[in-house]
Amino acid sequence: MPPQELGFLSxxxxxxxxxxxPTGGRxxxxxxxxxxxxxxxxxxxxxxxxxxxxxxxxxxxxRFRARGANRYVVSVDENGEVTMIPAEPKRS
Numbered sequence: 482m483p484p485q486e487l488g489f490l491s492x493x494x495x496x497x498x499x500x501x502x503p504t505g506g507r508x509x510x511x512x513x514x515x516x517x518x519x520x521x522x523x524x525x526x527x528x529x530x531x532x533x534x535x536x537x538x539x540x541x542x543x544r545f546r547a548r549g550a551n552r553y554v555v556s557v558d559e560n561g562e563v564t565m566i567p568a569e570p571k572r573s
Contacts, residue, residue, distance in 0.1 A: 507531050510561040518555075532556045534568055 502508055508530040515525060518535055526534040537551040552568035 502530055506561050507557045507559065510563055511555065511557045514555065514557070514563040514565075523553075526552065535565075 511528075511531065511533065515528070515533055515535070519525070522538045523535045524538055526536050528534075533555040535553050535555055552571060553565045554568045555563060555565045557563045
């Protein structure tokens with residue numbers, strides 16, 4: 482398959498169309514979802530155009546519990562559908 486169809490930069494450095502999210506629809510869907518989660522009390526740990534790790538903010542009392550924070554992997558597919566699944570605990 483030629484590089485132009487894969488969505489990479491050419492050897493000359495020019496942008497080649499057909500990347501992961503050429504229309505920006507996935508990024509827009511993820512940004513809207515993350516904005517709603519921020520309002521629900523989550524923090525964004527890390528974020529790309531198609532994936533994010535979010536963490537529930539700890540309440541004052543939960544800071545004294547031994548349990549770690551609830552972390553989730555958020556991803557958006559090529560159709561703009563956003564999913565959120567539990568992430569593995571953060572390693573110390």
